[in-house]
Amino acid sequence: MDNVERALSLIKKGAPIAGAAVGSAIGFMTGNAGGAAFGGGLGATLATVIEDTAARVLSRREQIRVGGTAAYAIEFIRERLDAGDVQREDGFFENQEFGASAADEILDGVLLKAKAGHEERKARFYGKFFSNVAFDSSCSRSEANYHLHLLDRLTYS
Amino acid sequence: MPHDSYENKKLNSELLQTLLATFELSQMGLLKLWLTGTEHAEALLDLGDIRPKDLGLSSPGKRLFSLTGLALIAEAEVRSVADIFALAGGNADAALTEVSKLRNK
Numbered sequence: 585m586d587n588v589e590r591a592l593s594l595i596k597k598g599a600p601i602a603g604a605a606v607g608s609a610i611g612f613m614t615g616n617a618g619g620a621a622f623g624g625g626l627g628a629t630l631a632t633v634i635e636d637t638a639a640r641v642l643s644r645r646e647q648i649r650v651g652g653t654a655a656y657a658i659e660f661i662r663e664r665l666d667a668g669d670v671q672r673e674d675g676f677f678e679n680q681e682f683g684a685s686a687a688d689e690i691l692d693g694v695l696l697k698a699k700a701g702h703e704e705r706k707a708r709f710y711g712k713f714f715s716n717v718a719f720d721s722s723c724s725r726s727e728a729n730y731h732l733h734l735l736d737r738l739t740y741s
Numbered sequence: 742m743p744h745d746s747y748e749n750k751k752l753n754s755e756l757l758q759t760l761l762a763t764f765e766l767s768q769m770g771l772l773k774l775w776l777t778g779t780e781h782a783e784a785l786l787d788l789g790d791i792r793p794k795d796l797g798l799s800s801p802g803k804r805l806f807s808l809t810g811l812a813l814i815a816e817a818e819v820r821s822v823a824d825i826f827a828l829a830g831g832n833a834d835a836a837l838t839e840v841s842k843l844r845n846k
Contacts, residue, residue, distance in 0.1 A: 731805050
């Protein structure tokens with residue numbers, strides 16, 4: 585199984601949480617869905633980070649949580665692209681000194697929080713968080729990291 | 742949100758837990774207790790100070806709400822929290838705790 589197949593397999597495993605968003609996300613990742621397509625840094629970030637996460641050893645429930653969160657993130661990104669929104673162009677997706685972009689760092693953090701969290705209803709909000717940060721150039725890397733930390737501390741109910 | 746205040750009231754465990762969570766959110770800087778009709782907030786020093794009607798998001802709270810898409814939470818789920826805040830009278834089966842006894846501990 586190559587890296588792309590491993591990433592798609594991980595997203596599919598999120599079906600118990602993300603439901604219909606999984607099919608939509610898979611279609612979007614493979615280019616089989618209509619509407620806008622990924623391009624530039626956003627597509628590279630999603631591919632790189634999800635493939636990297638898929639290469640880790642995850643338990644069954646961790647795969648469901650991470651896959652579901654990734655599916656939600658892709659689905660929310662697709663909605664914004666279809667609405668005509670433009671991904672940020674302020675260097676957020678450009679590789680920094682350690683070979684990873686700020687976007688890579690934030691998505692990696694989102695998936696790690698989703699993996700470790702036991703409240704599976706939060707997956708949708710982790711996905712929404714990354715999709716919003718990817719389009720909001722007023723949200724700096726440090727602010728995104730801080731809000732991700734706060735989001736991790738919140739309980740759903 | 743209801744107009745209730747909980748100073749010296751006996752509370753069931755569900756309400757107490759919700760007040761504790763609310764107090765924690767205020768300590769995280771996400772919630773404030775706004776003075777009615779003003780743009781000023783009041784210090785929230787303990788659970789007895791919480792007045793649901795005056796609770797509101799701070800600037801960082803609004804930012805987190807927006808970035809995280811918390812508006813996606815269904816109205817019914819939000820309403821259930823408002824229902825918990827409303828003092829529904831005595832519940833003989835629930836463990837009751839008096840807020841005033843928790844103060845200064």
